[in-house]
Amino acid sequence: KPFLQGKHLVITAGGTRERLDPVRYISNDSSGKMGTALANIAAAAGAAVTLVTTAKRPVLPNIQVQQVQSAVEMQAAVDHQFADCDAVIMAAAVSDYRPKTVSDHKLKKPNATAGLTLELEQNPDILAGLGRQKTTQLVVGFAAETDDVLVNAAKKLQTKHADLLIANRVGQGIGFDQETNAVWLMRPNQAPEAIAEAPKTVIAAKILQMLATMMG
Numbered sequence: 001k002p003f004l005q006g007k008h009l010v011i012t013a014g015g016t017r018e019r020l021d022p023v024r025y026i027s028n029d030s031s032g033k034m035g036t037a038l039a040n041i042a043a044a045a046g047a048a049v050t051l052v053t054t055a056k057r058p059v060l061p062n063i064q065v066q067q068v069q070s071a072v073e074m075q076a077a078v079d080h081q082f083a084d085c086d087a088v089i090m091a092a093a094v095s096d097y098r099p100k101t102v103s104d105h106k107l108k109k110p111n112a113t114a115g116l117t118l119e120l121e122q123n124p125d126i127l128a129g130l131g132r133q134k135t136t137q138l139v140v141g142f143a144a145e146t147d148d149v150l151v152n153a154a155k156k157l158q159t160k161h162a163d164l165l166i167a168n169r170v171g172q173g174i175g176f177d178q179e180t181n182a183v184w185l186m187r188p189n190q191a192p193e194a195i196a197e198a199p200k201t202v203i204a205a206k207i208l209q210m211l212a213t214m215m216g
C-alpha cells in the first residue's frame with residue numbers, strides 16, 4: 001500500500017510576497033522547489049495533498065493547488081484546511097514583516113535626492129499558530145539558518161511546538177533555489193538525524209517517510 005494512503009497533507013511552498021504597491025513587493029530567495037517536491041512525492045505516495053504556494057511549478061494533476069501571495073493569505077488558506085488534515089508541512093519561506101501600508105497606486109519618487117523609509121509590521125507566525133492550535137495533527141517546520149544551525153533549529157522546534165523540524169544551512173550557494181539540499185531531521189527529545197546532500201526529491205521522500213512513521 002502506498003505509504004501515505006488515506007492521509008491529507010497541507011504543504012506550503014515558496015517565498016511570500018508582501019506588497020508595497022500594485023507592481024512592487026518584498027520577498028526572498030525561496031524558489032518553492034522543496035515544498036513542491038514534498039507535494040509531488042506525497043501525492044505519488046497516495047496522500048490527498050493541498051499545496052498552498054506562491055510558486056508556479058509543475059505539480060501532479062491530483063494535487064489541489066491554492067495560489068497565494070502574502071503571509072496573511074497563506075495563513076488564511078492553511079487555517080481553513082487545518083481541522084481536516086493529518087499534517088501540515090510549512091516549507092514556505094514566510095516573510096516575517098510586511099509593509100504597514102499598501103499603496104493602491106504605484107509609489108512615486110517625490111524628488112531626486114531624498115531617501116525613503118519603509119514602515120514594516122510583523123506578520124503572523126503561521127507555524128507557531130498551528131503549534132498552539134493542534135489537536136491530532138502533526139506540524140512540520142523548516143529552519144533555514146546561516147549559522148549555529150542545530151542550536152537555532154532546536155529552539156524553533158520547541159518555541160513553535162513543532163513535531164518535526166527540518167534544519168538546513170542556507171547562504172553561499174546552499175539551500176535556496178538549489179536542486180539539492182542537506183538537512184537534519186529534528187524531533188522533540190530525539191537526536192538530530194542527518195540526511196546527506198541529495199536532490200530535493202530524495203530529501204522530500206525521506207521527510208515524508210519519517211512523517212508516515214510518526215503518523216502510524
Ligand code: C5P
Nearest residue numbers: 090091092094124125126127141142143
Ligand atoms: O522562524 P523561522 O522563519 O526561521 O521559522 C521557519 C519556519 O516557520 C518555517 O517552517 C516557516 O514556514 C515557518 N514560518 C511561519 N510563519 C512565519 C515565519 C516562519 O509559518 N511568519
